[in-house]
Amino acid sequence: MSQPVLPFLYEQLPTVFDKLLDQVYLVGMGLLLAILISIPLGVLISRTKKFRSTMMGLISVIQTIPSLAILALIIPFVGIGVKPAIIALCVYALLPIVANTVTGIANVSPAMIEAANGLGFTSRQKLLLVESPLAMPVILTGIRTAAAMSVGIATIAAFVGAGGLGDFIYEGLTLNQNRLILLGAIPAALMAMVIDFSLH
Numbered sequence: 001m002s003q004p005v006l007p008f009l010y011e012q013l014p015t016v017f018d019k020l021l022d023q024v025y026l027v028g029m030g031l032l033l034a035i036l037i038s039i040p041l042g043v044l045i046s047r048t049k050k051f052r053s054t055m056m057g058l059i060s061v062i063q064t065i066p067s068l069a070i071l072a073l074i075i076p077f078v079g080i081g082v083k084p085a086i087i088a089l090c091v092y093a094l095l096p097i098v099a100n101t102v103t104g105i106a107n108v109s110p111a112m113i114e115a116a117n118g119l120g121f122t123s124r125q126k127l128l129l130v131e132s133p134l135a136m137p138v139i140l141t142g143i144r145t146a147a148a149m150s151v152g153i154a155t156i157a158a159f160v161g162a163g164g165l166g167d168f169i170y171e172g173l174t175l176n177q178n179r180l181i182l183l184g185a186i187p188a189a190l191m192a193m194v195i196d197f198s199l200h
Helices: 005-047 049-063 067-078 082-106 110-118 123-160 166-175 178-199
Strands: none
Touching: 005 049, 005 082, 005 123, 005 166, 005 178, 049 082, 067 082, 067 123, 082 123, 110 123, 123 166, 123 178, 166 178
């Protein structure tokens, strides 16, 4: 006879906590890399209107590739484990952050830019003191979207030995144990909600 659900959950709490920390690390590192790449890239794209649609189209196409396929393409270069998972999470987080960075900067009022020009601001000063602060709410919305997506995608990292809450889901699917699947799915959903609420 299988063990009742509540005692089973209680016994697994230490393991759940460890897997949750692994999940937080994967999502955090992937998102951090995406932010470091996406915001400068978004600024660059916003400055080159001629290639804006081409660059955004290329990023969009990359994101349509299934996550397992991305992992399979990365593994020959970096092996299995945490590295391919973080790279894949970074790739999937690029589009919403880049798109919102471009949108936020493009929608800065021309009057504000004209006022900055009148004050003699350099391009760097306009970016740091005018455009970035005004675009920040839109950029943060992109980061929220990327963070929520990353939590779900990070569960697939179990298939390449990166750990995280996906280990429970993978084991549950293998053993046909719904309670193991829930042990990974529920904390992942709660984590996504907490991240979204925190960034909001």
